[in-house]
Amino acid sequence: MSNAQSAAPTSRREQILKEAARLFAERGFHGVGVDEIGAAVGISGPGLYRHFAGKDAMLAELLVGISERLLAGGRMRVAEGGGSPEAVLDALIDGHIDFALDDRPLITLHDRELDRLREADRKRVRQLQRQYVELWVDVVRRVHPGPSESRARAAVHAVFGLLNSTPHLGRPGALPGRTEMAELLHRLALGAFGAVAGEPEAGEPVAASVPGA
Amino acid sequence: MSNAQSAAPTSRREQILKEAARLFAERGFHGVGVDEIGAAVGISGPGLYRHFAGKDAMLAELLVGISERLLAGGRMRVAEGGGSPEAVLDALIDGHIDFALDDRPLITLHDRELDRLREADRKRVRQLQRQYVELWVDVVRRVHPGPSESRARAAVHAVFGLLNSTPHLGRPGALPGRTEMAELLHRLALGAFGAVAGEPEAGEPVAASVPGA
């Protein structure tokens, strides 16, 4: 108990989660065995079951965790966002970029292994994701009022793809360093959003909320 | 646009590949069993081994195939590209969008399951991918001559992420239809590339020539 070592205890659990995230991202959920995860933290195999109910539980905690943190961060930035919507959008973008650059494995898992979750958890994660997206959509539409909601939503999804592209990058120093990368991504995202406006091509009757009518 | 399903013999092999692609994309390479793939084409389990050496062979053929087609398509468009680099870039973008929209499963596999390949195949695929990227980088730098090569390359990767975001889209009709989606993605990509350039303070979005025409 004494152990007031410092801020983050790095409580075994967290250590395990971190390694599991890395491994899952590298080789896929099914691709990595319990023994490997154990080995990554110095214990072996079934020892993990003292901390988690099973392999699935780890994945669930990772995915729910990241979704919650993303949404919480987004809400915070919207709340304390300066007067202008532009400032809020900038903050959202920067926040997401930090995430993408610092927590690569999690970002990867986020949209790769969602289906491996039990129904309940999956629903939870999807709901959090949806709220996060809608949060962006609102801000984007405030900055660029023109496009229909579905258009804005599609743009947000696309920009997420852009920002999350970091993990797929080529190996060595063929790419900019972290700070330049962050700046570049920010610029690209803004550029994309700025282009969504454009003229609505011969009428916007697509706006009907009922598709396929 | 085209898509007349008939002529192609759909030679069992292709049929299998198609279903395998879909399943792999949905549940991951390790997540789907041979029996499922077989069932998807009406035969059962080991019957597949009359057509492929093994599960791995299917994945390999899929990944190599898509990489080759992407590169070939890209080269073609560059070759017959009209005078202006802008036109070539437009063509590249449209080509990639068609791919992303029509062959979702393959696009997904493309950057998800690369590591499950045997060393040789993986090297092959990576080489093809690299060439495809460099092809884009050249064109982009010709259209936007300011940024360093590494910057341009990062931008290209990011735009790939943007264009490939389609598979992650929400289910129902909450999003635009195919044609509008294609137009939107094109616009977003151009917007992103347009922003990669200099350090002009945030101002008018660089509304280049309207792609719609």
Added chain:
DNA sequence: CATCCGGGTTAATGGGCGTTAACCTCATTG
């Protein structure tokens, strides 16, 4: 000192799954 118990360990269990074996059946061919 005796007792817990958190956190590990190695061995066993059991199911899933890729692959191979052995066998079957038409269509074609000579």
Added chain:
DNA sequence: CAATGAGGTTAACGCCCATTAACCCGGATG
């Protein structure tokens, strides 16, 4: 008609792997 081979089928085999069992140990507790 016999032979053949492409394309299937169902059983087995074996391996991998998540999970459980059974056991162990060191330190806090009282």
